[in-house]
Amino acid sequence: MIIHHPILGPRDAQEFVYLGDASLIDRPDGMTAGVEAFHDYLYNRTNPAGEHQELWYHEQGDRSWLVVTRNTVTHEITKVELARDVARARGRTK
């Protein structure tokens, strides 16, 4: 596959490491959330046959974590964003 890196343009997916569902961005706060919330965060994922937001790491590149919107059936990639931007937009801070 080819991933269109928002900064570096088209790059071979071989350069990336795949992590999984981009919901991993939404980590609860450990000081306020309990075991249940963390359990949901870590283990409960949807597994769509279709459009899926995923985390990919450009390990053999610029080390950016990316959020890739990819169709798991056709492998079509419709959107690639810097995960840092997505995380900030979702209100993640320090």
Place this chain on the structure above:
Amino acid sequence: MSQSHRINGGQIDRSKTLHFTFDGLPYQGHPGDTLASALLANGVRLMGRSFKYHRPRGPISSGSEEPNALVELRTDGRQEPNTRATVAELYDGLTANSQNRWPSLRFDAMGINDKLSTFFAAGFYYKTFMWPKSFWEKLYEPIIRRAAGLGSVTREEDPDGYDKGFLHCDLLVIGAGPAGLMAALTAGRAGKRVILADEDFRMGGRLNAETFAVGDSQGADWAAATVAELSSLPNVRLMTRTTVVGAFDHGIYSAVERVSDHLPTPAAGKPRQILWRIYSAKAILAGGATERPIAFENNDRPGIMMAGSLRAYANRWGVKVGERIAVFTNNDDGIRTAQDLKAKGVDVVAVIDSREGGDLLPGIRHLQGAEVIDTSGKLGLTSITIRQANGRSESIAVDALGVSGGWNPNVNIHSHHRSRPVYDAAIAAFVPGKDGPPGLLVAGAAAGQMSTHAALRTGRDAAIAALDLTTGPDLPQAEDAPVRITPLWHVAYGKGRAWIDQQNDVTVKDVKLAKQENFTSVEHLKRYTTLGMATDQGKTGNVIGLAVMAELTGRSIPETGTTIYRPPYTPVAMGTLAGRSRGREFKPFRLTPSHHWAKEQGAIFVEVGNWLRTQWVPKAGETEWRQSVDREVLATRKSVGICDVTTLGKIDIQGTDAGAFLDKVYANTFSTLAVGKCRYGLMLREDGIVFDDGTTARMGEHEYVMTTTTANAVTVFRHLEFCRQVLWPEMDVQLISTTEAWAQFSVAGPNARNLLAKVVDQDISDTAFPYMGAGNITVGGLRARLFRISFSGELAYEIAVPTRYGDALLREMLAKGAEYDPIVYGTEALGVMRIEKGHVAGGELNGQSTALNMGLGKMVSKKKDSIGMVLSQREGLTDETGYRLVGVKPVDPQAKLTAGSHFLEKGAGPVAANDGGWLTSKVYSPHLGCDIALGYLKAGDKKIGQRMRIVNLLAGLDTEVEIISPHMFDPEGERLRG
């Protein structure tokens, strides 16, 4: 009698003669020949034996679809089984042997299988060898493996090299027939970067095998002129002998270039084949079409082949396959063969045309509405039996028969993303369907455009469409004959076997049997009969097989459908897929700064990931590894030992939030660490399991240096980047790996400080540089770092200098500290000392264990949020009776322990219900004079001092042991603080 069947014409260089052997007999051919064309020129039709029935077989094609003429090419380490003689390019000195026969090709003892064919029908193995179960592995399978099968594999190492590479272009054109050449010309003249790849050694495709004119010249001459123009364009790369074998996602194609297969041996240093990864957003499949046979009784004798191949051998290679030739066809293309051969002066005895009506061929016996119903000839065709329209049969003596059942577009690559081809009744064949790989267009015969004119036109138009061009070259004049075909899949007359898939010996009867047993879907048909398996993947047989099934089930051909097409298009050698990555070149090596010194000393190395680490350094007289390791441990504990620890991961962490960041990623607290100090850190995964450990030092207000284990250096860095970018994006933290920038040595033992004091420029007394101190120092003026940390339980430091000075630092320490008899120890002694001290490492950091399991539960701070903190408190992970790290020693000091052994209570039976845990690491402790081990024992913290058993049924071990504290050496830590 040399080249008895050679006729005039063809694209061979008759000025040069090539000598080769087949089954030990010498023959001659010319440059431009394939092994098959050269053998046929010498009158050799018999080239192999079939897979199951050991029937005599000759080539049925002139291309890569060949199911029959498989040979073992070359000898010794280069011996290559299952090579298609139809594409093996002839070279001087070529050696080939037939396969799957014994004792000889002409007399094959296993030919008895043919007589017993009733027993070998589809599903025979499944039904017959069911029981007794044990007989399968011991008896049936070995016999069947010997009897059936194709070529044999050489037992020698392949002496040749293989390579890989990457190519980029605007347009990849797959196939260099008229459509591909025109597409490449259109894109090439427009200045686009073009790759034109063709599996043949000569570009032109069918134009080389036909007598058509293109423009003012012969088709083959037009092709040659076009290739010449393309090769003059710097933006066009022509790749002959290159098969595009697969289409992958987003415009990635793989191709195999046979660089040296047409040479006796590759030139020195040159690869035999190259596996190319081609990046091209746009591609055109112009792979042509493959002719298919008609199934009739005994249609597999040597001398019976595709009509188009009979024509190709005559036109391209100047070979007549027989002296008296007949053609059996259901379409106009078969007629061309008769006409071309007649024009070449070959005796065309009859054209058996299954169609009724139409014009009769002038000057040839043209039998309409007729069929071939049987053949004879033991090792090759001698006659055919035909059934005329009026029902009369007749035997005709011929030694070659051309068969044409129509042409199948080569849709394979277009279907590699599971696009289903669709049936086009007008040409009685499947053409590319919808939803092919994005960016891949299809042109020419591959798209079902069967005339030369249509190929040229669709090739040009596809290039224009793919690249958004406005115009293309003018089209030269070319034939534009329509496809006229009346489908005939198999001949109904005759009781014997009619072959559909010659490679797998699948007959019409087998398809009938599959239907009878309700294996009617094409995928079931394939698995039940093996139709379409093996090296040719059913390129000639599949469509007939499914058409026969359609007929039997009363379904239409589109309803019946095709099986899935998968890469590779043609077989790829394993060596090609491996490329350079084999033997010592399987992976790169990482060498430590002390590698050259250690090599001089005759050190033994161990692979740790890609690193080569010193395992131990033998001294003269030491004959066994334990002698060296025991000495290294004792010498370190007695005076001082040095170990290269450069391989541990080092990550430089800076920024105003560096401390806060470390508090998030470590279970314990680092923001409170004083500048100039270091601390042991425990890193958890989010699920609460221990991920990694190491010491991290605070080198400045906003500057830390983290140490990771050797194994996890890369994954920890990745994890930290995840935390930094994704979880806490507003933190001011910057990360960079410095693992390789610093050569780092552990200096351990009572004299560690004394030795280092002779090397470093600063005061490192206990007051000036206390336990867990860290700082920048100098060594003879050179910048260096010193950390007072210990994994051995000894007074110990780690000293680091820029890597280029590492070798010199080691030599300097050994020389300047000579009075302390320093030794260099390796990973074995390192392991002994860390286990004596109860430090966790590989066996304990097993991805299943928590801090609590390791006896480090108190390190997980609950006063702050950190990765894994919450889930480490899960009920199942905090069980009081869960595993705890313990030390173990045998009651009898002579007794042996083995890692992986299980804890059992005394008197308990060795069953899972009684399992108390297991030993994670074991060493011989020269300090304690016996084997010692670490292990995870259920409620182990409450069992210190008890006696249990260590059981290992595999090693025959049942040993009484004492459970002790994991801190087996200097439990109070007096030595390391000294």
Place this chain on the structure above:
Amino acid sequence: MASLMAMTALGRRDPATVTHGPLTISERTDVALASVAARKGRMANLSASARAAGLHLPGPATHSQGTPYSAFWVAPEMWFVEAPFASHELIADMLKAALGDAASITEQTDAWVAFDVAAPDLAPLLERLCNVDFPAVPQGHATRTVIEHLGVYLIKHGPGTARIYGPRSSAESLLHAVETAAHALW
């Protein structure tokens, strides 16, 4: 400066030069290297202080040639800065002095082995080694890529000149890979 004798990444006293056919591979031990990363929200300060120090920090995938400092982009708001080793062995300290607290600076000199490769046309060599479209990328293109499993930085200085930074500990494996590809070609 140091009394300790330096050893090259290939385990020798002097940098190696290998030639094969039209290709020359030269090990470079005379380059000092440091990473410079902008502290959060301090890019403007960093740019200003870098400019004052004669250091140009280029955009993504780009190398910028300068004296004494050259630099190439490695990650968002992070660069590798090159300088002559003889004058800048203490490159990290020198950059810290010049750039102040707007950047996190880390010495990288000995983390890498540098090979300059030169031939009339490097494209045939590099297409056997990595997936970079070398003929198509502009001069001054700098990218991370993979050569025989090794993560490297490739900087194009011209159609026939490039620098490869590879992991220092794998210097022998990297050189071997380049040499093997050269022998397969020439």
